[in-house]
Amino acid sequence: MSELKINVQGLSKSYGNLLILNNIDLQIRCGEVVVILGPSGSGKTTLLRSLNFLAQADSGALEVCGHRVTLRPGRALSPDDQAQIAALRRKTAMVFQSFNLFPHLTALENVIEGLVSVKHVPRRVAMIRGRELLAQVGLADKAMFYPARLSGGQKQRVAIARGLSMTPEVILFDEPTSALDPELRDEVLTVMRELADAGMTMVIVTHEMSFARQAADRVIFMEGGLILHDTSPGEFFGSKSNERIQQFIRKGYADHEYTNV
Numbered sequence: 001m002s003e004l005k006i007n008v009q010g011l012s013k014s015y016g017n018l019l020i021l022n023n024i025d026l027q028i029r030c031g032e033v034v035v036i037l038g039p040s041g042s043g044k045t046t047l048l049r050s051l052n053f054l055a056q057a058d059s060g061a062l063e064v065c066g067h068r069v070t071l072r073p074g075r076a077l078s079p080d081d082q083a084q085i086a087a088l089r090r091k092t093a094m095v096f097q098s099f100n101l102f103p104h105l106t107a108l109e110n111v112i113e114g115l116v117s118v119k120h121v122p123r124r125v126a127m128i129r130g131r132e133l134l135a136q137v138g139l140a141d142k143a144m145f146y147p148a149r150l151s152g153g154q155k156q157r158v159a160i161a162r163g164l165s166m167t168p169e170v171i172l173f174d175e176p177t178s179a180l181d182p183e184l185r186d187e188v189l190t191v192m193r194e195l196a197d198a199g200m201t202m203v204i205v206t207h208e209m210s211f212a213r214q215a216a217d218r219v220i221f222m223e224g225g226l227i228l229h230d231t232s233p234g235e236f237f238g239s240k241s242n243e244r245i246q247q248f249i250r251k252g253y254a255d256h257e258y259t260n261v
Contacts, residue, residue, distance in 0.1 A: 003030040004063075005170055005201050006051060011060035011071075013046055020046045021057060022225040028203060030169075033196045035212040036205045038222035039248070044205045047222070048172055051203065052092045053085045065091035065169045090118075093163030097175040099155040101147045107134060107158045108143040115165050126165075133161040137191050153184030157191055171195070173204040209249065213237050221245060 006028040013021040020043045028034050036044045049055035051064055061070045067088040069081050077085070101110050111133055112126040121129070134143050137157040147155055156176055163171055173192070177185040189211050196202060196215045206212065212219050212233060219236040221229040229236065229245065237249060 004028070005030050005032075005065055006203070007061075007063040008047075008051075009061045011047070011050060011057045011062065013043075013050065013055065013057040019225050021050070024060070024225075024227060026220070026227065026230075028170075028201065030201055031199045032217045033200075033202045033215055034204070034218045034220060035216040036203065036220045036222060037207070037209075037212060037248070042222040043225040044220075044222045045174055048174055048203060048205045051170075051172055052089050052094060054094065064088040067091070090166070091169045093166055093168035093171045095156070095159050095163055095171065095173045095176050097178050099147070099152075099159050101155055101158060101162075103147050106144050106146055107139060107150065107154075110147070110158055111161045111165050114162065119166070129165065130161070133164050134158070136164070137161045138187070151184055152180045153187040156180065156184075156188045160188070160191055160195075170201045170203065173202065173206065175205055175207070177206065177208060209237075221248070 004027060006026065008024055008026040011021050011024040012019070022043075024047060026047075036048065038044045046055050050057045051062065053069075057071050059071050059073050061068065065088055067084040069077075069084050102113065105113065108127065108130045112123070112130040115121040115126040115129065116123055131140065131143055134140055137160055139154060139157055139161070142150060142154060142158075147158070150158065176192070177188050180188065185208075189208065192202070192204070192211070193215050204211075204216075214233075216233050219229070219231060219233050220227055221236070235241065236245065241249075
């Protein structure tokens with residue numbers, strides 16, 4: 001059985017009186033591609049962001065890449081908790097909807113920033129690695145371009161290369177294609193499929209039904225802060241799924257009928 005990369009137990013999160021995550025349990029193994037689907041406000045992005053503490057849950061336990069943190073209401077994070085969070089963040093990468101590139105840095109400089117400033121890799125060595133990663137995402141000829149000269153799809157691929165530069169064990173994707181036009185969306189999804197085929201552990205919040213159906217190992221459906229379904233793509237998209245799932249799938253395909261991955 002493959003190594004457990006993510007283990008979430010009893011995770012809950014509220015904003016005021018609004019319960020966002022309701023006692024979530026989730027396990028993800030090495031090499032799995034898990035797609036999280038659900039309507040807006042279902043808690044899927046909060047769950048994703050909780051995995052590397054961009055959002056901090058109120059209670060529950062998380063173990064990510066061997067680093068465990070237990071959260072209790074009203075208890076501040078201890079120095080050991082902080083160390084565990086820093087360690088798990090070094091083993092994960094996050095790809096955002098809005099790219100989050102530094103506008104004053106070239107594509108290559110954006111990719112190597114973490115290598116130089118966080119891992120203290122010599123700049124010459126980092127630049128070699130950065131060019132390799134840009135080639136991997138199909139942007140070898142854009143290394144010296146600033147973000148303003150790149151399309152949305154190209155910016156997102158630079159963001160993926162930046163995440164890969166830190167040699168993560170897990171990549172978290174938060175709606176990575178939702179801000180892109182159809183043609184640019186396919187550029188990014190192609191790179192993500194290549195990562196999936198290479199065995200990268202990936203957790204992806206998305207509305208891309210075709211990608212979920214073709215590239216995911218598991219599909220999770222969230223609603224009302226709960227995981228209502230955790231199953232294979234075949235079962236999720238199959239004719240025997242319940243009416244709520246069928247309704248969601250029909251709406252998703254109608255909204256993204258131009259997606260072709």
